[in-house]
Amino acid sequence: MFSKWRWLVVQFLHKMWVRSALFGVIAILIALLAVPLEHIIQNPLPFSISAETIIRILNILASSMLAVTTFSLGVMVSAFGSASSGISPRANLLLRQDATSQNVLATFLGSFIYSLVGIIALNTDIYGETGRLILFITTVIVIVLIVIALLRWIEHLSHLGRMSETSLRVEQATSKALSDWVAHPALGANPLTEVTMPVDAIGIFTDQTGYVQHVDMASLSCLAEQYQAEIMILAPAGKYSHPAAPLAWLSHCREPDCIESIRNAFSIADKRSFDQDPRFGLSVMAEIASRALSPAVNDPGTAIDIISRGGRVLLALGKQDQADLTILYPRLSMSTLATQDLFEDLFLPIARDGAAVCQVGIRLLKTLALLAENHPAQLTQSAQYLAARVLDYSQSAMISAQDFAQLKRLVEELNL
Template identity: 45%
Template sequence: MMSRWRWILAQVFKKLWFRATLFAIAAIITALLSIVFKSMIPESLSVKVGAEAVDNILNILASSMLAVTTFSLSIMVSAYGSATTNVTPRATRLVVEDVTTQNVLATFIGSFLFSLVGIIALNMGAYGERGRVILFFVTLIVIALILLTLLRWIQHLTYLGRVGETTKKVEDAALETFIERAKNPCLGGFPWPESDTQPKGTTALFPRDIGYVEYIDVDRLQALLSDSSLHVYLVAQPGSFVHPSRPLIYVTDSVDAALSSAIQSAVRVSDVRSFNQDPRFCLCVLAEIACRALSPAVNDPGTAIDVIGRGVRVLSEYARHASTGSEVKYPAVHVAPLRDCDLMEDFFSPIARDGAAMREIQLRVLKSLSMLSCGWPERFGSAAAGMVEEMKERIEITPYIASDKQRLRAACHALFPEAGSPRDVQS
């Protein structure tokens, strides 16, 4: 599992200001290095490069990069608004963390500061005759970098903020989170299937904050308990909403205030849920995208069908990686494993409810449930059968025409016979 500091650094790296700051610092240092290494340039070469040539190029860069940066920021804001309106507000965070967009903006800001510092130093006479040569060649390199960035930016703008691209980002985040959880089913801790009841002889620790559990540093918990016989039972998992009135952790013995605070500090609480360590949130966001597409205002069943396919792919990858087994890395930390019925409920139930009036959505959901049940019956079979029973009730009360209702009934019987296991079907 990722340590606390690695997790904090990973969150910082995803911030828009971080890359822009790095590029800006690199640009300023690059502009000033010409002053340091100017003695290495021969006098004969310095005569061929005039101060006016470098100054004019830097002036053009400074004015154009400022305009391009402002224009790019407006495009980014529009893309964020489009993702919020057409996809789901929960997916906007992934659009903001887009690496290409951050690199483009950082390059433009860095180029602007490079040219600005170069102009100031040039007018102060800090470069001299030979320093201008280094500045000139470095400026040519910066221009080439800007051209490559512009071409990449133009290509990236064709799909920035669009529904398909944003949905793919959500799917990629879900795949990463689910595969990591499959390799560490209980965050690397010891399985605790009886998580609904407090273990005997344990003491409850209550959280100080109110919000969602964003990250649990299991490494830190194990380190805190390594010199004692204490064991901890994590009541709240990433994505759980915690409150001071509900237990956060159970400890096998009473602990002092210092150790209690240290144990609770390993659980980070935030105002919103995060894609890291929270597989159920990933599925909920995918389901939100499908449900928004199924709303009467949008009426886009094609997007919902696309999302259903992505959800099946995510759950299939999770089951495939989970079947390989895993080791317990933190035996003193007890964590409840994910329940497959909850995963199925998080994703399929909202889509089946909001798409109840659309025959094609119901058929796609039935086929997807059949695929998962046939592929991993011990994992998804029971949950899928229960969801099919709910779908049968919806089919009976939904005002379909007679032919649609008959077709849906036949699909339910063909894919999930009342007696026997679900059957496979070609999509």
């Protein structure tokens, strides 16, 4: 549960160019480090390196790193395009935030900048004998780092943008968001089962239209304490906000500064985010499965894999009785996630698009039974409802009566 500014910093650091720029600045500093060190080291070193030797090495580095960086960018763009067209455009966000790709690309670009700065410095004679030797040592270290980066890049390319790798990233992001919700229901606010407007409350509206990506709970709590107010949050992460829909209801306060600060605690953009929005992650997983089940792709195996992954994610819902029920923000209230909504986000699109495929129906029913068996008190009702929807879709879509009869028998055997 990050504050808004910490969340914005994390989002900024995930941008691909930031890490490359940082490595570039570090490369310039390393290349020029020999100049002050030369004045610190008074005694001459046991041997010296000519400027021509280092320039030849740096020329090789500069030309090769420029080519490798260009090639790596081409590979990444190709992987992003493949993931968008074959998996899900929404999953591209996670691919762009891939730390290994960013580190490798930043290493290549930083090495190229290091080589250029070193060549310019050598040709302007700012290094003495000691400085050239220090530059040579740092060049050897840079070469070792490049070799390590190349080996990591070769391994990483074998699965970058592949279906299994992208599905795993979506599963991990969704699982983290859902686990945070389960560990702290309503993200530390007072959980609401029913939303009713308080008598003396006023609505907090925004001029922006888009999805709520993040809600700064700590900031809202501080405002509520400062003004002795109560805030009922109506727009959690994932909610589509527009000028006619209130973000929150504010009670016991009419201060303009408080109202504006509450409005600023909601981060709104044109796209949803995985961070506080597990329903978005489940919807992306369902989208991957639905695309695999389309007639153009016809890949029920991927849909079955997504169902299994979704089952693992939703098992976290059974840990609600182990949740920390301590109210971190007593003056805030928010609706909790409805189990049935989560089940519908994931399973309903797959049941609809895979209704004619018996194997998909079987995997859906077995996964629903698995969830109900592991956590009967929390998940049985939702599992039974979804099992009925699976049968409803399959009855109208299946060509074979025997396949439908098999699904009905399975429902009875699994007590759904």
